[in-house]
Structures are given as structure tokens and as C-alpha cells.
Amino acid sequence: MELPAARHGGRQPMTDRRKFLKAAAVLSTAPLAARAAFAGNGSAARLDAVVIDSRHEAARVFGDFAALAGAPRREVQGDITDLWQRELVQRWREAPAAVAGLTERPALFLLERLGWDHGLRVVFEAEHLPNGVGGVQHRIVQSNAAGLELELAAAGSDWPAVLADALIHGSRAATRDTRPSGAAMAANLAEPTKLYSWIIAPRTAA
């Protein structure tokens, strides 16, 4: 199913060729900690789509790599209304399926709560906080993917590519933990702005 063009803004250009190639090179040699951590656990939960907040370059890079890996990319610019109304609500009514994303917190908050009514739960959540000097601090909030934090940190500015690889290829194991995420419940006051990566997947896949 193709999502009609977003009402509130078009597709952002793919990350530039230099960054793309650089990240691809990193990806090809990246430690396999995350993938190894994900792999071998849980039942299959094929990713139906990857949602990115295209206002953020990191999310666009993440989406590019997810698309290369075969996960259909869906773009939002903060507001998820179109994505929800034009695609996900119908799909989830018919057959709830796993969706991953790299967005701001509200998108995760809303999609998680909307997913609850369809037996979906957040099974992976990580925070990605810019440190103000060009780096990003990563924190895995909910997952059994030991080592992913270190792998993301080691990837430097290419972390979105590594994250995409981990989530796309390792998404099966992430379906084990079905506790509601922190984002669904309340946001921390006055936190510096973060991006959130996540997988929402059928509860039955746990």
C-alpha cells in the first residue's frame, strides 16, 4: 500500500552521496553486536514500514538505509495524522504489523497508544540525544539488544545507518518485551530535544 503524498510537506532529499557512501562503508564493517543481540530470539515480526521524521537529517539517513534494506519508508513532519488516517489505521484493523521509526517523542507516544487498540506494543525504544558538540548520546530504553548502545556510539555520525541495520535485521528479537514504553506514559520535563527510535509490533509476536 502506498501512502499518498504528505499533506503538510513533501519528501526531503535523500542524504547526500558522500554521506551515503561513507555510512554504507561503516555499515559493512560495523560490529555485529546489535544484530547478534537481536538475532536468535523471538518469532518473526516483519517490519511493515519505517516511519521517519523527515525534518531531521539523522532520520532521513535512517530511512534511506531502511529503504535499502527493503522496509517501506513513511515520512512525517511531526504530525502523524495523515500516516495514521490514510494508512496505518486500516492496515492495523486488517492485520496488525510491526512498524519501526526514528521520530520525535510525540509520534512514538501517539502511535504506541493507537497501537494498543490493535494489540500492538512498543518492543524496542532508544533515545538519541545530541550532546551539543556534534555528537549524539544513545540510550537504549527498552530492548534486550545488549551492546547496541556501544555500537551506535562507535559509529559516530553514521549511527543512523547502524541503527537502521540493527532494527531491520534484528527486529525479530525485539518483540519479546511488551511493556509500555516510557514515552507512552509521560515525557520528562525540559529534557533536551531527542530523537527516539522504536519498534511497535504485535503483542502476539512476543
Next chain:
Amino acid sequence: MLPQGISERDFARALDEFRAAVGAEWVFSSDEDMQLYRDAYSPFWGEPEERLASAAVAPSTVEQVQAVMRAANRYRIPVYPISTGRNLAYGGAAPVYSGSVVLDLKRMNRVLEVDTRNASALVEPGVSYFDLYNYIQERGLDVWIDPPDPGWGSVIGNALDGGGGWTAYPFRDHFGAHCGMEIVTAEGDVVRTGMGALPNAKSWQENKWGYGPWVDGLFRQSNMGVVTKMGFWLMPRPEAYISGTAQIGNDAGVVALIDTLNLLENEHVINGSTQLGGGGQGWSLQIPIYGPANVIRAQLDYARSRFEAIEGCTFNETEMVRTTPPGAEPPPGVRLVNFGVPNLSTFSLLGRSQFQPNPAGGHIGFSPIIPRRGEELIKFRDFYRSNLAEISGGENLGIQGPVFMTNWERSLVGLIMFPISKNAGENAKIRVAFERWVALAAEQGWAEYRAPAAFQDLVSDTYSYNDHALRKLRERIKDAVDPNGIISAGRYGVWPKHLRDA
């Protein structure tokens, strides 16, 4: 968790009867499931005082609701009906009284009728604004709904909570725009109000009052029964929308600005949800008008003449916008809720944007009703400014305000927003500040029209005329219609007898 005073055996029996009524898969009591019934914006998050449910039951028919209520009444199990549980900042899906069983009506999600000839709808509690909008669009019906901001919640739930929207009056007063209810009582009986009390009623959604004392108001912000159907008057799709903005550069002018707004609204010249801005060096007032193009052209011209008669007031108008027929995209660039289109964009304001570089997550609001007079508006603004530092204990707690809401007819709302987090220490400071604002405002004759669950008793206490005579009257009614006190104990400060005595 067990409801207070209920034995484990009775609770188990009640759950068994709930399962027999609705099917075992629709009764929830596991820790994982009950996480979904927490209040995401609870100011007591993670603390012993956080309001938590013991279980949840999700019927899909009125008959199932009746069966659940009869079982709950038999075992005296406290129940807390929710429509979709998405009234964030007002309690969400969490009960006011911890240990209650949430009666989750999400599965009752049928749009029963949309009448385009006289513009009304009859819906069940699980119907969201998105659901009703989609129903109308898919069938090409030429009527508008009035969605709140955001539009994922229940049409009935929002109305019963006292919520409002952004299109024309009277449709944006959601309880005020309702016409007829169906209610299941604590004892499991079904009551229909207004013309619906007539067997074979033909005008249930056409006449609000019916015959005899009108009781619908007893079910607003209430715990007197479980509303299972509700009718609403809809707005015929207007041909066009036009707006203008009056601006004035000083406080002295705002008195005439507000008086003129009142006159034009009370004459029904302005019907849209006006927006008042400013408060620093000047004030601006946007006035939207909906209707036939040539009619609203004349209305805006008249409004302009009244505003321009105010010394120092300037008036600018926007281009007239033609609305689009059902099934078509809304006009580009418009604020969707003003055109009857539900959306979730308000949440994205909680994220990073150029307008909000340091977003908060959860929030609650203190929303006192104040008289719609310029003098009072300035008094409230100065009251906020002069008390903020002391109430905040000299810290920046992230409290924001005041925003003056003019979307209710006749009165103003002076909104103050409080951030809510998962940090108990920060929330404790916010609670102290909130309580202080409520008390100080009440001294000035200003009080909330709607409150977060955690503060409903506090606000109820401020409505204390003649030794709380109004609350005592409500308690007498509560005891009569819900003798075992099982429905939504404590909601909006009304507690059943056995919990008042306790």
C-alpha cells in the same frame, strides 16, 4: 490490586460474571494490561497516590453494559466508565478512585445515524472524532463535525467531560450541542432522555427538552450513570469562511475590544471561535465567521465598522475561503480543526520546532472561567504576573500563561499550563503550585470549569457557596440514583455515601 473493602472472593466472582457477560477476552486484569489504563499525564506518576485501576471490562453492546452493571452492583464493585480514555490532562483512562474497574466502552463504536436533512448524529461512546468524520466523508454527507484539539478521542466522552472545539457556535460547545442520551443506571436499567423517552420516538435528536424536568445535565462531568448513546446537532457545511483581525496597542483599548466582541457574538454576527492574543504591549482579536459567502461578507463588514469605531483599533481581513465538499481535501493552508477536520497535530507541538525549542511532555491546565470584560482580563493577567514567582518558589517550573480562550459563549477562560513529568520531585512542586493557583483564583471569584482527576476535589471545594450547598445536593442525587455508590466514585468531587462517611 483489589478495590478497597471488596473481598478477594467477591472480586473474583464479579470478574467471572463480567467474563460471562462480555467474553473472557474482554476482561483485563494482568499487570501488563492495566498499564494501559494509567494516566499518562498523572501528576502523581509512580507515587502511592497515583490513581490506578484494578481491572477493566470492555462490553460491546448496551445489553452487555447492563449485565456488567448488574454484576458490579451486586458485588458493590466500583466501576469507572470511559469512552476511549484519551482525555489526557483530565485523567485519561485512569479512575478517580483507585481500585475501580474501568468500564471501557471503546468497542461500542457504531455511528448509528447521521441525518443530513436536519443535521444531527447519533453515536455510541467508542466513536472517535476520526470515526465520525470518516463515516461522513465516505458517504459524501454534507455536514461538519466539530473536532477538539486533538481529534482522537470520543465524541461522547469529550462532550461529557465539558470539552469544546473550534468551528461555529453552538456546535463547538460539545455538551451544549448534544440532543438526547441513552443511559444505563447503576442497577442496569436503560433510560432515554428528552424525546427518546417516547416509545417509537421520531424526534430524539431534534428536541432536547422533551417533557418534564430535564436531566441530561446530571450526566455531564458526572457519575450518575453510564451514557451509552448520545445525539449531537451537526453544522451544515458552510459555503465559506472569512476572518478579520482587530488590533489595539494598549490595555485601555482592550475594554472596548472585548465589549465589541461580546456585542457582535450576542447579536450572532460573529459565530466562529475567536482568538485573543497579546497582553504585552497590545492585543489582537481574530474573528472567524462561517456561512454563505454573501452573508458573511456583510457580517464581516459590519464587524469591521464596529471595531474601527474603537479609538486606536485597526482591522485587517483575510481572504474568504470556500469550503470543500465531502470527500475532497480541505482548502490548503487552513487550520484543520477550524474546518471540521480532526487531526493530531497539536501533539507535534510538544516536540521540537522552531517555535518550541524546549518541549515539555505531559501537561495539565488550570482553566478558570472569568467574566468576559476587558478590565477582568487585565486583572487576571496582572494576577498571574504578580503571583507567579511566589507560587513557583522562585524557580522556573515551566508554568506558562495566561492564554485567554474566547471559545465559550459569554465568558473567558484564563488558561495556565503546567508541565507534568515522570519525576516525582518536579511533579510535587507542580502540585503545590497548582493548588495555590486554585486557592488564590477562587478568592478572586475565578474557578475551574474542568479539572485533572487529581484536583477534582480541590476545585469542587472552591464552589462552596452556602456551605457547599451545591455539592450536598449532588450527593443526595448520587445516593438516590446509585445507592451502592459504584459509578465513578469521586468524579468531579462527588463521592458516594459510604466513601464520604469513610
